[in-house]
Amino acid sequence: MSPEARTxxxxxxxxxxxxxxxxxxxxxxxxxxxxxxxxxxxxxxVAQNTQNNTCAYARGDGTYYRAACx
Numbered sequence: 001m002s003p004e005a006r007t008x009x010x011x012x013x014x015x016x017x018x019x020x021x022x023x024x025x026x027x028x029x030x031x032x033x034x035x036x037x038x039x040x041x042x043x044x045x046v047a048q049n050t051q052n053n054t055c056a057y058a059r060g061d062g063t064y065y066r067a068a069c070x
Contacts, residue, residue, distance in 0.1 A: 012040070014039035014040045015036045015037070015039045016036075018035035019032055021039075022034075022035035055067060
């Protein structure tokens with residue numbers, strides 16, 4: 001998968017997770033949108049180390065974390 005495709009997949013997956021969570025909590029439409037945007041930002045892969053299959057992901061608050069790449 002190309003880096004661009006990974007970014008799109010991460011953003012889409014994060015947005016879906018945020019929307020599902022907001023829906024489960026019976027959030028208003030405004031909070032559903034905010035949750036989806038926050039999830040998309042959090043799911044975005046910022047960098048990838050192909051040697052050890054580790055990716056850096058944006059949390060959406062200006063910080064990052066490392067985890068296995070999808």
